[in-house]
Amino acid sequence: MKYISTRGQSPALSFTEILLGGLAPDGGLYLPEQYPQLSDADLTRLRGMNYRDLAFSILSLLADDIPPADLRAIVDKTYRADVYAYARPEQNAEDITPTLKLEDNLYLLSLSNGPTLAFKDMAMQLLGNLFEYVLAKKGETTNILGATSGDTGSAAEYAMRGKKGVKVFMLSPHKKMSRFQTAQMFSLQDENIFNIAVNGVFDDAQDIVKAVSNDAAFKARNKIGAVNSINWARVAAQVVYYFKGYFAVTRSNTEKVSFAVPSGNFGNVCAGHVARMMGLPIDKLVVATNENDVLDEFFKTGVYRPRGSANTYHTSSPSMDISKASNFERFVFDLTGRDAAKVRALWSKVDQGGAFDLNEDGLFAQVADYGFVSGSSNHAARMQTIRETQAKYGVTIDTHTADGLKVALQVREPAIPMLVLETALPVKFEDAIQEALGHKPERPASLQGLEDLPQRFEVMDADVQAIKQFIVDHTAD
Ligand SMILES: Cc1ncc(COP(=O)(O)O)c(C=O)c1O
Numbered sequence: 193m194k195y196i197s198t199r200g201q202s203p204a205l206s207f208t209e210i211l212l213g214g215l216a217p218d219g220g221l222y223l224p225e226q227y228p229q230l231s232d233a234d235l236t237r238l239r240g241m242n243y244r245d246l247a248f249s250i251l252s253l254l255a256d257d258i259p260p261a262d263l264r265a266i267v268d269k270t271y272r273a274d275v276y277a278y279a280r281p282e283q284n285a286e287d288i289t290p291t292l293k294l295e296d297n298l299y300l301l302s303l304s305n306g307p308t309l310a311f312k313d314m315a316m317q318l319l320g321n322l323f324e325y326v327l328a329k330k331g332e333t334t335n336i337l338g339a340t341s342g343d344t345g346s347a348a349e350y351a352m353r354g355k356k357g358v359k360v361f362m363l364s365p366h367k368k369m370s371r372f373q374t375a376q377m378f379s380l381q382d383e384n385i386f387n388i389a390v391n392g393v394f395d396d397a398q399d400i401v402k403a404v405s406n407d408a409a410f411k412a413r414n415k416i417g418a419v420n421s422i423n424w425a426r427v428a429a430q431v432v433y434y435f436k437g438y439f440a441v442t443r444s445n446t447e448k449v450s451f452a453v454p455s456g457n458f459g460n461v462c463a464g465h466v467a468r469m470m471g472l473p474i475d476k477l478v479v480a481t482n483e484n485d486v487l488d489e490f491f492k493t494g495v496y497r498p499r500g501s502a503n504t505y506h507t508s509s510p511s512m513d514i515s516k517a518s519n520f521e522r523f524v525f526d527l528t529g530r531d532a533a534k535v536r537a538l539w540s541k542v543d544q545g546g547a548f549d550l551n552e553d554g555l556f557a558q559v560a561d562y563g564f565v566s567g568s569s570n571h572a573a574r575m576q577t578i579r580e581t582q583a584k585y586g587v588t589i590d591t592h593t594a595d596g597l598k599v600a601l602q603v604r605e606p607a608i609p610m611l612v613l614e615t616a617l618p619v620k621f622e623d624a625i626q627e628a629l630g631h632k633p634e635r636p637a638s639l640q641g642l643e644d645l646p647q648r649f650e651v652m653d654a655d656v657q658a659i660k661q662f663i664v665d666h667t668a669d
């Protein structure tokens with residue numbers, strides 16, 4: 193299996209060759225040259241597997257240059273009940289991503305039972321172990337540069353803290369994450385972790401990561417690695433739980449299900465798209481946004497119009513305060529029939545601050561063939577959904593999951609099971625839950641007092657040169 197760039201001007205490489213990096217050298221994103229195809233017999237074989245067996249079966253199709261015994265060991269070390277231990281009392285932590293039935297044909301797919309209480313742990317714990325394995329094999333080190341709106345950062349730092357040969361430089365939007373998210377990251381005192389709070393929004397931080405990734409000489413000299421979902425391995429790891437969710441709520445491969453995905457950078461739902469392209473019987477992929485509704489606008493109109501920092505709102509589902517959805521390029525590459533020249537032309541407009549309209553050449557008409565539908569939410573709807581979910585099902589959900597559920601309820605078809613991806617646990621957004629329910633969500637004993645711990649972070653402007661210098665200063669031997 194080789195990986196190619198959406199911009200078509202980089203050499204095709206294997207999984208381990210692209211593992212540590214982010215963007216391809218031509219500025220594009222990697223995708224498999226061809227998606228592996230699963231037959232009905234394959235699906236029957238996968239049905240009933242536990243998470244580890246399923247993850248190994250699917251990842252061995254995508255990471256086929258890792259010897260099977262090594263991949264097996266990495267997967268077994270990653271997907272353990274004691275790592276994904278925050279399952280609800282009525283759930284079995286051994287399931288790793290258990291489903292929670294709300295009513296007939298309506299489920300939560302619990303993805304946030306890992307160490308940092310967000311779905312990012314599902315991929316990031318694997319990346320931590322994969323990075324360690326590949327770096328040891330190559331005798332190399334890496335300096336990870338990442339951007340976070342609240343969850344990628346802590347998931348990456350918990351996965352990489354104390355790992356030999358790895359330093360993490362994590363950019364976050366200053367004062368725009370929840371108190372819990374901020375404390376989760378900034379209270380880490382590990383010497384290999386550097387938190388940089390950037391004056392700006394998440395997109396400013398993500399732009400810096402991309403600018404550094406596009407500077408080939410700096411990237412090579414300073415061994416820059418990536419853990420954002422521009423890194424293919426993040427998406428690959430997330431493909432697995434779409435299969436797990438599908439098998440959990442169906443009895444035969446003739447049944448279809450839909451997934452509602454709270455979306456920002458389009459990484460999570462892109463993994464659903466990949467699962468569908470591999471042959472998983474998915475009916476709809478529901479893209480749910482918050483007030484930052486660039487993706488909803490696209491799926492409704494065909495116009496992709498990323499917004500600038502001034503028009504990116506700070507909301508009560510802050511991890512989705514994103515206006516430039518990195519992984520959207522992966523989908524558009526498939527939509528154009530993998531026409532890299534077309535993708536280059538579209539993104540040359542985006543990279544200059546512009547927009548594009550896929551109605552112009554008839555491409556938008558084909559979007560429905562990929563199962564995408566969309567909707568958006570806002571603060572009032574989020575509060576109401578949290579209240580109604582508590583009242584009707586006795587389940588507390590976080591603000592991002594509430595956006596997903598709100599849109600799912602609008603678009604679902606009664607006969608088709610709908611799985612709403614639970615992308616974070618409510619305790620991460622205590623103030624919003626307090627506002628919605630009049631009381632705080634339950635907090636595990638191990639996380640009491642998190643916000644009172646001493647914090648270590650730098651505040652910097654969104655200045656690429658200054659960030660590069662910071663990395664150089666903190667990696668000199
Ligand atoms: C809690 C939460 N929900 C949803 C999202 C959106 O996921 P994606 O960026 O993969 O679309 C994120 C972060 O991106 C998140 O942290």
Ligand SMILES: N[C@@H](CCOP(=O)(O)O)C(=O)O
Binds near residue numbers: 340343344419456
């Ligand atoms: N929501 C994310 C931001 C997007 O990051 P990605 O790594 O998934 O691209 C966050 O919480 O940091």
